[in-house]
Amino acid sequence: MSPAAAAATAARATTTTAAETHGFLSPTGVEIAFLLVGLVTFGAAVVTVTTKQLVHAALWLVVALGGLAVEYLLLTAEFIAWVQVLIYVGSVVVLLLFGLMLTRAPIGRSPDADSGNRWVALAVAVAAAAALVWVVVDAFRTTWIDLDGAAAGSTAVTGASLFQSWVLPFEALSVLLLAALVGAIVLSRRTKAKATATPSPPGPPRPPGPRSDVPRSDKEGAR
Amino acid sequence: MHLAYPAVLSALLFCTGLYGVLARRNAILVLMSVELMLNAVNLNLVAFDVWLSKTAQDTLHSGQALTLFTIAIAAAEIGIGLAIVLAVHRNRGTANIDVLRDTAESGTADTDGTDGTDGTDESDDDAVSGSARSEPAEKAEATA
């Protein structure tokens, strides 16, 4: 985490010198809030990918995704923020927790949570981060978002654009979700021999159950 | 607000997710990392959309629309992904990615075997059938 953080600070240092009109040293309140929440989000994300406790990873993921929802709010994209909370925090993470349980993931610290590929992965990630941050900062260090005025992502605005300009992709997406629903059911069905051996009734929750909930809730959330 | 803030945060989150995808052993953790990467992209989309919608008069709000689409597709992806992971777990007795080396060259088959036993230690009866089933496959590779 430290090299990534160092890269981040280095990136901030480069922005400082360049920002003239809206000096970096005189940040607005929104910026400070964004920065703080961003730090929390980033920290939670880093913990998510490094913790040795699998369930904790899922919980830290909630923090990271929730932090992102706050960032969306700060960017005045309120609709997206609530969708984020509903779908990611509400269902995806729950689904991941179910997945962890169904695959009998160990509770507590598991020493082999990271594979032997860790150092290569770290090197690649740091190199990618350095390249990306360098490019992004170099390109957008003076760009300013004007957050005053009407919210850019209010429900009315989003709904209008979605159902005026984006109706066809939206419907196509619903078909995709249906296909994903069917696919998930087919994939998680047990083989026929096992299906006859353990008939459907009570038992443990069948895998398709929670999974088939998801796309539906997605759809509802999207609408 | 400077556009650089969300852009840099997005880049960092993306790379964190990338690290997770490359380094995590459990397939579900890999899926979580993928979610992180997708969210990084979403943040980017929203930030640029907000910036463009303020500078241009007429806008399609394409960034936000695409964000919604990404969220929906990500949800579908996680559903399918988890189904696959469960199917693999049922058949192989493990959800560890680095054990699933069926495409490996036969020269490294031995190390695969040891990895397989390590990975199956934690699981119960499914593991026995899984490892027993994977043995002929490895033999077939060795002869091929």
Added chain:
Amino acid sequence: MTTTTLAVLVPLLPFLGAAAGLFLGRSAAGFVRPLAVLPSLAALALAVAVAVRQGGGRAVDAATELTPTGSVPVELALHIDGFAALAAVLVGLVATCVQIYSTGYLRDDPRYPSYAALVSLFTSAMLLVVYSGDLMVLLVGWEVMGICSYFLVGHYWETPEARAASIKAFLVTKLGDVPFLIGLFALAADTGSFRITKVLGTVASGGLDHPTLIALLLLAGVAGKSAQFPLHTWLPDAMAGPTPVSALIHAATMVAAGVYFIARLLPVFAASAAALVVLAVLAAVTMAGSALAALAQDDIKRVLAYSTIGQLGYMTGALAVGDRGAAVFHLLAHGAFKALLFLAAGVIIHAAGTNSLAAMSRMKDLRARVPDAYWTMTVALLALAAIPPFSGFFSKEAVLGAAEHAATGHAEHVPGAAGWIVLVSGLVTALLTAAYATRLWLLAFRGHGTEAPDHGRQPVAMNSVLWVLALPSLVFGLATGVLPDWFDGRDLTPTLATAVLGTGVALVGGIVTYGAWRHTTALSGRFPMGAVAAHPGADGGLVEAEAIASHEPAYGSAASAPDPADPGRLLLGPLHRHAAVGFHLDAVYTTLLVRPVRGAAALVRFLDREVVDTYVRGAGALPRWLGTAVRRAQTGNVQTYVSALFAGTVVLVVAVLLVATAGA
């Protein structure tokens, strides 16, 4: 039905029989024997009908062109003159006899259906050769006969002798067929047609540009097919096939195809005096050498095989002196009595349980066991030895008469030297022929010693055909006066000088052999030897296969036996050792051809394995090393793959950015 229709049916019926036999052989076992015998019988009847209708008059010619075939047309043509009509009757007769004989001889053979079908196919091919008026169609029959011969010689393919013999027969005849094919093309190129009538017309008008070359090329094929020196070595070995096959293919018909071919195209050969002299020399060497070799053989069928080569030599001798009437006359007479000899030999082998004359000479009363074979074989041997009034006398005298005619310079276009060569060698061979015929008869039927083993009565199917074939041997000589009407019209009656001379030397040969036999036969009691087949109740085919397979282990050689009681050993003296192995011709071939070819093959193999492959291996080594290196990257771990992918992406992106910014 017109004569043409009848003639078309003659080769077609055995062919249909062969096809039906091959397809139905396994499923409908009951139809196999009728399917084998009846088509041949019908073909014989039709051939007789054709001969009667043709009646030695004008040749029947018919042709149809199925499809254009380029500059020189190939037509389905018939050309039936007196030669063709009579030769077809002979082929039909011998084939029918052989088919009937085979039903008894191979009655327990599991491969009988395919055997019978192949014999039918062979008959069809031979009839095609006989009737065809187009050289390409003739060649088709010619080659089909070759492949049938290969399969039938290899009928007992369990024995190594049969396998080797079939391959040898095939290769040696093919060795002749390659120049034969080139000769046919050259002939067609010179005359512009494959039709025999047109070819002969062109030759008659002197339109042949390269007569000697063409004649010698064709001669190579004829020598291969008709077992003439120096391509005759396959025929004695071909005796490893079943006896009926030897009778049909290697005595009466296929080997006669070469002679018949020259007889058809004699004007082509007569156009070149050199070719005639070569033919005469080949005939002389073949005759005398094969007769000497026949005197030293122990296997009864090999004696007959060498005798066949010698008699074919007579026919080519007659052709060399330009008398195809005499040649075909001898062909017909010889076909009948030689088929009889072989079939009778099959009966004897079955009854005695051995094919060795040495073993037979130590059996008492073998003739009493096989009275039919005894009497018919006696007739046939007398015919072979050219004793009047049997058929062989008249046909051989016709040959000698023609030779004398040419030697005294009365024949047109024929060099006198050819006449003298054929005449002298013919007389010498007549002496030797009588000698080995007498030896065969004495050793087979006048043995002393233990009782011959009882193998039961011979099947009627086998005995009856012997008498059928004995008939022409007895009375065919009467046809001497009629035959010139069918042939070229030249007189075939024996002249006094050659008749007295020929009969005289034949009698001398027989008497000398008898004396030698009286001298040596006492030894036979002191030197017991012989091996007899182990299955007295089996059919003839099995007994013969065992006899052939056991000859070499029992006597040390497939051809001869160390028998001091053999009169041939006394007569030949030091020559016996060489004659027994065919005058070392096989050894010469081994030295001249087989060893160099094997050496070249070994060299090529060495070059391929050690030189070429070294380069190939060297070229393969580098990719292999690279592959080994690359293979190490294929861990099967998806995460390493993705890591490499992203690392590469980052590197590329950075590179592109650096280039872009450097440009800006």
